[in-house]
Amino acid sequence: MAEMVEEKVESEYSGSITKRLMAYMKPYTKQMVLSIILVLLITVFELLRPILIGDAIDTYIEGYNQPYAIVEKSDLSFQGEYLSKDLEGADCFAQLLMYEDEYYYFTDLNAQESEELHEISLGSVVPESVTKDGMVIAGISGEKLDADELKVLRNNDFHGIIRIGILYTIILVLNLICTFVQTWVLQLTGQNIIYEIRKEIFHHVHSLPLRFFDTHPVGRIVTRATNDVESLHEMYATILIRLFRNSIKIIGLAVVMLSMNLTLALYSFILVPVIAALTVVFKRLSRKIHREIRTKISMLNTFLSENISGMRLIQIFANEKMKYDEFKDKNSELYRANIKQMSVFAIFRPLIYFLSQLALGIVLYMGGMNVLDSTLTIGILYVFINYISNFFEPIQDLAEQFSTLQNAFASAEKIFTILDEKNTILEKENPVILDEIKGKIEFKHAWFAYEKDDYVLRDVSFIIHPGEKVAFVGATGAGKSSILNLIGRYYDIQKGQILIDDVDIKDLSIAQIREAIGQMQQDVFIFTGDISSNIRLLNDDISDETIVKSAQTVNAAHFIEHLPEGYHEPVSERGSTLSSGQRQLLSFARTLAFDPKILVMDEATANIDTETEQLIQQALERLMEGRTTIMVAHRLSTIQHADNIIVMHKGKIREMGTHQQLLQNDGIYKKLYDLQLYSV
Structure with a gap:
């Protein structure tokens, strides 16, 4: 298939x-x-x-088959006569014949005799008589040439x-x-x-x-x-x-x-x-x-x-x-x-x-x-x-x-x-450029499906104010991660509206939206290079001092500085030489280095052990100061201090409130909390 x-x-x-x-x-x-x-x-x-x-x-190697014209002046002189291979206008001719590896020279020929001897030279030569000094053929007498004479006669052919x-x-x-x-x-x-x-x-x-x-x-x-x-x-x-x-x-x-x-x-x-x-x-x-x-x-x-x-x-x-x-x-x-x-x-x-x-x-x-x-x-x-x-x-x-x-x-x-694959996430020719993204996020009756009408989100509406810390919880497939992807406009909703600072994200610059969002995921991708390049991500505006400060803030410097080459320690594809917790800490440092206005954490602490998690909780609190923070977590202990917790179930918002309010409601959140509490 x-x-x-x-x-x-x-x-x-x-x-x-x-x-x-x-x-x-x-x-x-x-x-x-x-x-x-x-x-x-x-x-x-x-x-x-x-x-x-x-x-x-034809002209030189087999040249003995061609007749010569006897002329008044030419470059070839033989036996007191000047010879030329240009026969036009000539009355007197000469011809060279080969018979049994010997050469015979006929001279003072008229046009008819020259033509007759030429035809004989092209076919089988059958002389009437042959002597040591010459031959007679077709009633015409010719003298035998020695090697030196032949060389003189054919000098022009040689040249x-x-x-x-x-x-x-x-x-x-x-x-x-x-x-x-x-x-x-x-x-x-x-x-x-x-x-x-x-x-x-x-x-x-x-x-x-x-x-x-x-x-x-x-x-x-x-x-x-x-x-x-x-x-x-x-x-x-x-x-x-x-x-x-x-x-x-x-x-x-x-x-x-x-x-x-x-x-x-x-x-x-x-x-x-x-x-x-x-x-x-x-x-x-x-x-x-x-x-x-x-x-x-x-x-x-x-x-x-x-x-x-x-x-x-x-x-x-x-x-x-x-x-x-x-x-x-x-x-x-x-x-x-x-x-x-x-x-x-x-x-x-x-x-x-x-x-x-x-x-x-x-x-x-x-x-x-x-x-x-x-x-x-x-x-x-x-x-x-x-x-x-x-x-x-x-x-x-x-x-x-x-x-x-x-x-x-x-x-x-x-x-x-x-x-020819088309980018379905289209940006307007003249998008709205905000002076500064403050971090207000609003969903208005948003419907979203990855495939046709199989909706993952159904009529979702909520508002996140600048600086608020909001957490999304719910069972797997409830639509929590989809909300995060929609905020960064990696996908577009089919119905409804998503607004950032009261402006529809379809009217905003995609680059400005994504620059304002710092995303920390459960599965951290590490590129081949070194520690520093994985924090900077080829952004030359981020200085070495910023990299070090960011790593120290999220406690990533604790393991980086113990590496043989520190921030220049080579890392392979996907960071196989680093532990899951170390990769997560690098992700935190990477996000902080870009100084985003909106923080998005998708199970960002899932692969971090309890000790490491405690180390970064304080760093995360400092990191979230003045920033809109959106968290998705299955471990409810990590989101208890959120300003607002939104409970998702089958693509819809079922509950909303603080940790204490939701516990008092005795709803889905209370069941999830009790399940985790008693399973520990």
Whole structure:
């Protein structure tokens, strides 16, 4: 049942996740634009590198297949003639042929002879005759070149390869610099965004009413601020730009391939529709599974938080085995959800790889046939082979990035569900600010329920004058603690009015109300830090002298000064190193340090032994001087000197008066008093 509630809550968000996530990027528009520009440059560099190598193959490495034009002047001089690879407008040509690892040079060719020899050089060379000095082919004679002559002839090709090598190196360095800058900018931007989201969650959670914490486990809230926020980091720092980069890369590769060889490019893309269909299916499955995983993680964290906090109780009742079995079940659910995710990846990734290799095989076959037919150069075939590998790699990356994106979206849904929780305790735009809260409290026909019409308080009316000491007594569930929560406006009543100094608390500033109230509870929460910080509670206006004076007034200094480091003694979470009585005394010192006008004590002396209680009674009397004091206590001996005692029963006020008056009435209070008196 709990799991059904959890899943229902987790899937409530129905807004535009993408639009909302993008809103966090607005303050970093410049950084994102810079990253996009860098991505475009990186993509251009990646597209250029194969082209440079292909050009080196076709123009220089395989350069002997190209005819030379004999011109009047050029950088290449061979056997008294100037040669150029620019054939436009030339009438006289030369050609280099390779046969059985030997090179033969043909010169003084006309256009027809040059074209004929060029076609022969691209295919199978079958000479009519071969001698030690030359060969005859197609009726044209050519001389054999030795190594030195070949080196002179191909000197420009050698320098061309060096130039391409230098350019290739420059592009690599530029690519490295751009990648470094882009990665740094994105990671920094991502961390800044995540920092802001965490702050927003923490601030928003602090603003929510106590009703929210009554219905939401601590573990789930912690998961939102940690695991779920962290899953957004990769999206902002990596995924979005990689999605853009891979999309641009795919488009760029497609455009270049189509422009180089339309037929071969179309053969390369023949399997793209199949891959696109697989990607859509994968995306849908992945998002569903990621949602399930995030929910299971939240449930597991909630379970751990609750059970680690209650470890003492678990061990007291020897309940470890049952709790271990519960943990095992929840852990198994998360394990199975992760196995589902792995199964989807295990099927999708090999399928995409298989299709990419199949496409590569098609390109090799068709391109190889074209090379043999002399309709395609080896350099262009190399470019296509390189491009086809690079073409399917970003497609595969896109699918996996979609998976990570789905994970981020699943986390974002849960984060936004928390952020969209409304604070039901609303403050007016221009609340009333009193010059000073004197401490008069009045309830006028107040009705209050935690859930719908299940009223805890029913038509409650009373007045507490400034400086009065009023106590609420009654059986458990009578509504005593609810009254205290309503005075601090931690909850709002459904009907009636609550006034402080004759002003409706809904018209007052919430901050001013709570600053005026010092609340001492039975369950004292101690924060990790030291004694001093737990009294001050990060309020720098409270001096060290005030802390010491407050501790001395409530007799907390008696144990604090005996600690090894005194007021700077470290304390752990919940103050496990302190006794219950010591934690209560710290609570008294904390309250006094803030100098409130209204004191609220909810069973504040319940965990204090008789000796300690006697020590603080005098301190409490001094503390209550001039302050409105409201007490809730089951031990009637602690409230006998109250100015007014209000007896609650089933949400209503049944009796009201001083201790002696109520005893004389022989009502509920008298029965409670006799019960405690004779049970001692």
